Amino acid sequence: MTNRTLQPEISHQYNFDLIDPDKHTLKNGVDIYYIQGGKQDVCRMDVLYKAGNIFESKNLLSSITNDLLGEGTLNKTSLQLNDAFDFYGAYIQRESSRDYAGVSLFASDKHLSNLMPLLLEVLLESSYPQHEFDIYLKNRKARYEDNLRKVEFVCRNEFTGMIYGEHPYGKPLRPEHFSEITRDEINAWYLQHYVQQIPVVFVTGRVEEESKKVIADAFAKLSGSKIEFPILSFINPSPGEYMMEQEGVIQSAIRVGRSIVTIEHEDYTSLSVANTILGGYFGSRLMKNIREEKGYTYGIGSGLVSFEKNGIWMIAAEVGKDVTANTLKEIYKEIDILSKEKVEEDEMEIVKNYILGNYIKSIDGAFNQADKIKITTLRGLHKDFYKDQILKILATTPDDVMNIVNKYFTKEHLVELVVGGK
Amino acid sequence: MIVRRVLKKNCMVNFERFVLENGLVVLVHEDPTTPMAVMNILYDVGARDEDESMTGFAHLFEHLMFEGSKNIPNYDGPLQKAGGSNNAFTSNDITNYYLTIPAQNIETGFWLESDRMLELAFIQEKLDIQKKVVIEEYKQRYLNQPYGDIWLLLRPLVYKKHPYLWPTIGKEIKHIEDASLEDVKKFFFTHYAPNNANLVVAGNVTVAQVKELAEKWFGSIPKRDVRKRNLPVEPKQTEERRMVVEKDVPADMLTMAFHMPNRNHPDYITYDLITDILSSGNTCRLYQALVKEKQIFTDVGAYVMGSSDPGLVVVSGKVDKSYTIAEAEKAVWEVLDELKTNTIPEAELQKVKNKLDTREKFSLMSILNIAQKLATSELLGNANKINTELDEYNQVSTDDILRVSSEVFRKENSAVLEYYSKKK
Numbered sequence: 001m002t003n004r005t006l007q008p009e010i011s012h013q014y015n016f017d018l019i020d021p022d023k024h025t026l027k028n029g030v031d032i033y034y035i036q037g038g039k040q041d042v043c044r045m046d047v048l049y050k051a052g053n054i055f056e057s058k059n060l061l062s063s064i065t066n067d068l069l070g071e072g073t074l075n076k077t078s079l080q081l082n083d084a085f086d087f088y089g090a091y092i093q094r095e096s097s098r099d100y101a102g103v104s105l106f107a108s109d110k111h112l113s114n115l116m117p118l119l120l121e122v123l124l125e126s127s128y129p130q131h132e133f134d135i136y137l138k139n140r141k142a143r144y145e146d147n148l149r150k151v152e153f154v155c156r157n158e159f160t161g162m163i164y165g166e167h168p169y170g171k172p173l174r175p176e177h178f179s180e181i182t183r184d185e186i187n188a189w190y191l192q193h194y195v196q197q198i199p200v201v202f203v204t205g206r207v208e209e210e211s212k213k214v215i216a217d218a219f220a221k222l223s224g225s226k227i228e229f230p231i232l233s234f235i236n237p238s239p240g241e242y243m244m245e246q247e248g249v250i251q252s253a254i255r256v257g258r259s260i261v262t263i264e265h266e267d268y269t270s271l272s273v274a275n276t277i278l279g280g281y282f283g284s285r286l287m288k289n290i291r292e293e294k295g296y297t298y299g300i301g302s303g304l305v306s307f308e309k310n311g312i313w314m315i316a317a318e319v320g321k322d323v324t325a326n327t328l329k330e331i332y333k334e335i336d337i338l339s340k341e342k343v344e345e346d347e348m349e350i351v352k353n354y355i356l357g358n359y360i361k362s363i364d365g366a367f368n369q370a371d372k373i374k375i376t377t378l379r380g381l382h383k384d385f386y387k388d389q390i391l392k393i394l395a396t397t398p399d400d401v402m403n404i405v406n407k408y409f410t411k412e413h414l415v416e417l418v419v420g421g422k
Numbered sequence: 423m424i425v426r427r428v429l430k431k432n433c434m435v436n437f438e439r440f441v442l443e444n445g446l447v448v449l450v451h452e453d454p455t456t457p458m459a460v461m462n463i464l465y466d467v468g469a470r471d472e473d474e475s476m477t478g479f480a481h482l483f484e485h486l487m488f489e490g491s492k493n494i495p496n497y498d499g500p501l502q503k504a505g506g507s508n509n510a511f512t513s514n515d516i517t518n519y520y521l522t523i524p525a526q527n528i529e530t531g532f533w534l535e536s537d538r539m540l541e542l543a544f545i546q547e548k549l550d551i552q553k554k555v556v557i558e559e560y561k562q563r564y565l566n567q568p569y570g571d572i573w574l575l576l577r578p579l580v581y582k583k584h585p586y587l588w589p590t591i592g593k594e595i596k597h598i599e600d601a602s603l604e605d606v607k608k609f610f611f612t613h614y615a616p617n618n619a620n621l622v623v624a625g626n627v628t629v630a631q632v633k634e635l636a637e638k639w640f641g642s643i644p645k646r647d648v649r650k651r652n653l654p655v656e657p658k659q660t661e662e663r664r665m666v667v668e669k670d671v672p673a674d675m676l677t678m679a680f681h682m683p684n685r686n687h688p689d690y691i692t693y694d695l696i697t698d699i700l701s702s703g704n705t706c707r708l709y710q711a712l713v714k715e716k717q718i719f720t721d722v723g724a725y726v727m728g729s730s731d732p733g734l735v736v737v738s739g740k741v742d743k744s745y746t747i748a749e750a751e752k753a754v755w756e757v758l759d760e761l762k763t764n765t766i767p768e769a770e771l772q773k774v775k776n777k778l779d780t781r782e783k784f785s786l787m788s789i790l791n792i793a794q795k796l797a798t799s800e801l802l803g804n805a806n807k808i809n810t811e812l813d814e815y816n817q818v819s820t821d822d823i824l825r826v827s828s829e830v831f832r833k834e835n836s837a838v839l840e841y842y843s844k845k846k
Contacts, residue, residue, distance in 0.1 A: 002638055002639065002642070004492070004493035004494070004533070004536075004537055004540075005493045005494070007500045007503070007504075007530060007533060008527075008529035008530055008532075008533050009529075010503065010504040010505075010526075010527045010530060011526050011527065012505065012524075013526065014457065014524065015457065038787055039455070039786070039787055040783035040784070040786060040787060041783070042780060042783045042784060044784075071704075078704065078714075079704075079705060079710065079714075082703065082704045082705045083705050083773075086703065086705055086773045086776070086777060087773065087776075088776070089773075089775075089776025089777050089779055089780045090780065091703060091777060091780065106780060106784060107780065108780065108783075135713070135714060135717060138717075138720065138742070139713065139720040139721060142672070142673055142720035142721070142740060142742075143720070143721070145672040145673070146568055146671075146672050146673070146740070148672070149567075149568040149670075149671065149672060150566075150567060150568065151566065248670060249566055250561050250565055250566050251558070251561050251562055251566045281502065281507075282498050282502075282507070282508075283498045283499060283502050291555055292551065292555075293551065294551070294554075295550075295551040295552070295553070295554025295555045295558070296554070296558065297555070297558050298555060298556075298558045298559035298562050298563075318558075318562050318566070319558065320558060320561065349503065350499060350502050350503050351502075353502060353503050353504065353505050354502040354503075354505065354507070356505050357502075357504070357505020357506055357507065357523065357524055358505070358507060360457055360458065360505065360524050361458055361507070361522055361524075364456050364457060364458050365455075365456060365787065367787060
């Protein structure tokens, strides 16, 4: 008879290594990294520029410029250019974030010789026609107005503002930003951050040798320079409890958190462990207490985010209005317990194994590995950075967790925002 | 001419299928290049199998599947200890559970999944808490979002008899509140059974290993008397239906739903391609005509519901403040009528097929996607559909698009929801 009460044997022998990307540096300074792998004859080409929010003097500059890349070029309308990509079953995705912005091309390797000229057109010859800008802005504003009715969006928008003040990482989006932005500002931003800058390129998937030549020839046509991230000061946020009443809502959105060190910092691995225990996975203390014991919410979690120059740690949930106050009380109670009582070995083991398993999953295959390699490359980290982090995480002790909670998660450092009511 | 791709050999997904004596179908996809393994269990039960007075039950039940089984008090802890993670979803047709785990620990997956197929713990207190959690989920997704109640309104407008008339979350919160432990037990023993499920294991495993583990852990679970599905057939709609609501939302929204055949119907893929022509990417017809040229919508899209019983084609979008819903609807009809009147250019059809091919290739690089696609293909009667379906897409002609568009886009086959923004 099979004994169903005992867990089968488990082991944690893993290979932590990342693929060594094949780096080509062109004469003009463009670095192209090839991450070979994948079972299908397709590749993804990420072209990344330092063109994120951190450079913004005004909200929306980075994201609008990025979203409208290729929506009209010197020689083609938006429709003609998009049709040209479609012709080869290829598509591009535009993405902008706090630090970087860029374009990803998804395509079959065999069509790259036809697609590269189109991609260059996007990167060098976008023309930002006024009517494309107007339509985009109108629809983006409609989406924004929609979002203002969602407590979760309002809370996210305002919370980062409270953490970062006027720093471009955090400036909340306001209705007037839509009327303050012009097509000419977008075009100027494009010239400065795309045309005159050389990007970093990551090509992931199956790429034949001859395609590499096609890719190199195309990027050799760029002629910008490299730029640095600005050094801007961060204000000291005012910790405390904030509340924005929203009429007619039945749930509140809650955020509790602070600005925090980034992944390079020596405290980061202990922080990761402490965060996971508190709210970083399904079996976390917050989930157990607030969802699985009290039924106050569909989900509650906490997380760490690292931007180039700073990071955020926060807890987020949407909960019934009537249980908002209780939820907050329980959140602080769980933090308090972590700051005073050592975590038991069994829980440490679960959390470490969970992080480990998650890491192995996150480096499964070329496309997942590429996401990690992008981070180590762009941040200038050693190629074994993640492996070292994992080894440090495995060596974290209950004392380390308690110390880190007392150093970072204490209430006097935290911003609490409730949108809705309590 | 557009580049024509013939997609074959290199796309083939290998798999093996066998059936245990108790009726459990097992599918294995071997991929020695990954360190991971995925386990997917699809139970052939969804919201359509619920009683009309106890809706939302299949989904509530999904929550209870994580609250301890006969021999294992806690599902998540041991899985996390083995480095795994998991989730599940419920639809109107199925309830699907999946986990990802380092391949060497796959037996923990077999242990956990087989025990909850064997029997749940059935604890009153856990049921009470999960009811609360589901009610919060109901609020978060359906009530506390602008337009969140669209499907609560639309389903009973398009379905009059078939149980698709209620959403998986349930018709009303009260149904969730009323669920009793007796109901839970009954539901389990009439729907959760080896002979009402399929198990897919994909990743760094071998067929021999999976055979042995499946036999060891699932082999002794008894076959059960599964409730026979006997659902009312939705009568043919013969005249246009319309519902008008006014709520506190920022903009007017138009939603139009049209009846279409089920997922297994030979025309299903044609429907799917029609919605791609209408709605996939920036060059699609709805976006070009209604957002870019006429600027009547700020956002518009179309999609099919690939449901096991006859489903829906849905066109919906937010209307620009300078236009009325009536004008917006008229503009949508112009786009739909065009599809019914003129054969679309060969190149346009080839374009959406090519794009679908690229998307599919990226999707099939994930073992989880492969496992779920095998599971749903098996449910539809043939797991090998994962390898043959792209060929079927390739065979759809511009004439098929014309024929099917004419069948579906008719006023008497439509249900229209006019969702107005309350003027302040």
